[in-house]
Amino acid sequence: MLNHKNFHVKEVKWEDVHQDNFGNIKFRKNRNSIKKFIKLIIFIIIAVFSGVISSKLTIERKYKQFNEFRDEKLQNNNLNEASVQELSNTVSKVADKVAPSIVGIMEKSMNSTENKYDFKGSGVIFSSDGYILTNTHIVDSLGEIDVKLANSPNCLKAKLIGKDEVSDIAVMKIEARNLPKATFADSSKVQIGDIAISMGNPMGEQFPGNVALGIISGCSQRVSGADGTYQLLQTDASINYTNSGGALCNKQGEIIGINSVDLNNKKVSGIGFAIASNEVKIIVSEITKYGKVKKATMGINGRSVVSGDKNKVKGVYISEVVKGSAAEKSGIRPTDIIVKLDNKVISKFKDIENILESHKIGDNIKCSILRGEKLIDLNVTI
Numbered sequence: 001m002l003n004h005k006n007f008h009v010k011e012v013k014w015e016d017v018h019q020d021n022f023g024n025i026k027f028r029k030n031r032n033s034i035k036k037f038i039k040l041i042i043f044i045i046i047a048v049f050s051g052v053i054s055s056k057l058t059i060e061r062k063y064k065q066f067n068e069f070r071d072e073k074l075q076n077n078n079l080n081e082a083s084v085q086e087l088s089n090t091v092s093k094v095a096d097k098v099a100p101s102i103v104g105i106m107e108k109s110m111n112s113t114e115n116k117y118d119f120k121g122s123g124v125i126f127s128s129d130g131y132i133l134t135n136t137h138i139v140d141s142l143g144e145i146d147v148k149l150a151n152s153p154n155c156l157k158a159k160l161i162g163k164d165e166v167s168d169i170a171v172m173k174i175e176a177r178n179l180p181k182a183t184f185a186d187s188s189k190v191q192i193g194d195i196a197i198s199m200g201n202p203m204g205e206q207f208p209g210n211v212a213l214g215i216i217s218g219c220s221q222r223v224s225g226a227d228g229t230y231q232l233l234q235t236d237a238s239i240n241y242t243n244s245g246g247a248l249c250n251k252q253g254e255i256i257g258i259n260s261v262d263l264n265n266k267k268v269s270g271i272g273f274a275i276a277s278n279e280v281k282i283i284v285s286e287i288t289k290y291g292k293v294k295k296a297t298m299g300i301n302g303r304s305v306v307s308g309d310k311n312k313v314k315g316v317y318i319s320e321v322v323k324g325s326a327a328e329k330s331g332i333r334p335t336d337i338i339v340k341l342d343n344k345v346i347s348k349f350k351d352i353e354n355i356l357e358s359h360k361i362g363d364n365i366k367c368s369i370l371r372g373e374k375l376i377d378l379n380v381t382i
Contacts, residue, residue, distance in 0.1 A: 087195075087213070090251050094197050095211050097253035100180035101125040102201040102246055104148040105134050106155050117146060117155055122200035122210075122246035123172075124258065126284060128179045133284055134245035136163040136170045137262045147174050150201060162291035164283055166225030167275050168260040171287045182247060185254035187233065187276035192216055195251045196235040198259055198272065200243025210246070212238035214272075221273070222349075223263060224301040224322050228293055229353070230283075231276040233257045239264070239272025248274040255280075296356045296363065296382045298332075299325020304348045305337060314347040315339040315370065330380040332369060339375075340368035356382060 101124060106117035120142060123134035132147060139145060139160055146155040156174045163170035193215055200210040214237025221232040233248060239259045248257035257274025264273055275283075286293040299322035307313040315337040321327050332338075338346050342355045342365045359365065359382055367378045 090195070091197060091211065091213055094249055094251065094253040095199065098182060098199055098247055098249055098255070099201075100150050101182040102150060102199055103132060104201045105138055105142075105245060106146040106148050107142050108144065108146060108155075115155075117148070119242075121241065121244050122259075123147065124245070124247050124255065125179050125181050126184070128177065128181045130174045130176045130179060131161070131171060131284075131288065132158065132174065133169060133171050133258060133280070135258075135260050135262065136165055136168045137260075138245050139163060139170045139172065145172055147172075148201075149176075149179070162287035164228070164287065164293045166223060166228045167230045167279065167283050167293075168262050169258060169275060169280060169283045169287075171284055183254045184277045184281060185250055185252070185256045187231070187256050187278045190216055190219055190233060190250070190256050190276070192219060196233075196237045196256070197249045197251070198235070198237040198239050198243050198246065198274075199249060200246035200259070210240075210243040212243070214238070217271070219276075220303075222301055223273075223275075224299060224320055228295050228297045229299070229301060230279045232263060232273045233276050235272050235274065236270055237272060239274065294361055296359045296361050297325070298327040298352070298356065298380060298382060300327045300332065300352075302338070302349055313339065313370070314345070316346055316349050316352060326380050326382050330367065330378045332367070332378065332380070333371070335371075337370040338367060339370055340366075342366060 103123045103125060104119055105121040105123050107120050109116040109118055121134060121138035123132045125132050140163075145158040145160060147158045148155045156176065158172040158174045161171040161173055196214050196216050198210075198212045198214070214235045216233055216235055218234030219231070221234055223230050223232055233256060235248065237248070239248075239261055241261055244259050244261040246259050247255045248259055250256050256277050258277075258280050259272065259274045261272075263275070264271060282295065283293055286295060300318050301320040301322075302316045302318045305315055305317040318327075318332060318334055318336045318338065321332055321334055338352065340346060341352055342359075344351070344355060346352060355365070361382060364379055364381050367380045369376050369378065
């Protein structure tokens with residue numbers, strides 16, 4: 001029995017205590033636990049439901065992205081396949097068109113009693129009455145020249161008409177008529193990035209045995225000599241001894257240049273050169289008339305420049321003067337800048353070429369150059 005006198009209630013922190021099955025405190029604790037358990041279940045259900053919804057949305061989004069990626073890849077593959085097929089068709093059409101005008105330059109085997117011939121290079125028919133052009137370095141190595149047409153099993157004797165060392169272009173003639181001649185394009189319209197197809201005929205067969213595809217990678221290069229300066233076309237289409245003397249064509253099947261393996265004098269791999277077709281036309285015309293090129297020239301190479309001051313003076317910086325040339329004889333030196341020629345202002349190399357084309361060999365023209373800060377007038381006999 002509790003003694004009320006001795007009983008004192010102290011301020012304490014109440015805690016749940018495990019009572020027997022009939023204790024009120026135990027009952028209240030169980031009721032609180034049930035509430036917590038229900039809340040936990042609800043939380044889990046919501047979490048699971050949210051996870052399912054989130055996963056579904058993520059999967060749908062990823063699946064959509066995958067489908068879009070797949071469709072894009074399929075479309076790109078189809079476009080790539082179509083582009084490759086279109087390019088292949090273009091090359092085939094060009095080969096079919098140009099092949100009949102590409103010939104094999106042959107030489108009869110010295111150690112053979114039979115009519116056996118060795119291949120020396122390729123050539124291009126530019127006139128239906130038998131005029132054919134090839135490389136100078138090819139004909140220089142031959143005694144007698146034989147030509148094998150694409151549609152003929154036999155070789156025909158060819159006569160050398162003339163050649164030009166600087167451009168590596170030679171012209172010869174066979175006795176034949178109604179030959180399939182090549183079509184020459186205007187090379188001034190050729191641009192970097194244009195499709196280029198090089199062709200040769202190593203065995204003089206009906207279909208060319210050497211067709212290479214590439215692009216034009218340069219149009220401003222030139223080759224210079226005492227007898228002329230000519231524009232080159234640079235390409236990554238393979239130019240080698242089998243198609244040297246052959247054609248560099250555009251995608252229309254027109255000739256934009258004549259291949260020459262010798263013009264790559266630095267032997268840089270992956271680069272080939274061809275004499276631009278507009279230059280070829282002039283060279284061929286000169287050779288067929290005179291047996292050589294009688295082109296008025298100065299014997300220089302250079303590039304366009306503009307002064308850095310406020311005057312913005314334009315001219316052509318001379319990077320090379322050919323030994324024995326008209327330019328050297330007149331006193332022009334490398335690093336000089338030509339600002340006027342024949343009393344006309346010069347801003348690019350083409351200006352010089354245009355002026356020279358209007359003159360004949362032996363003409364004397366006035367040339368104004370900048371040497372350092374000094375303006376000098378010279379007379380050049382071209």
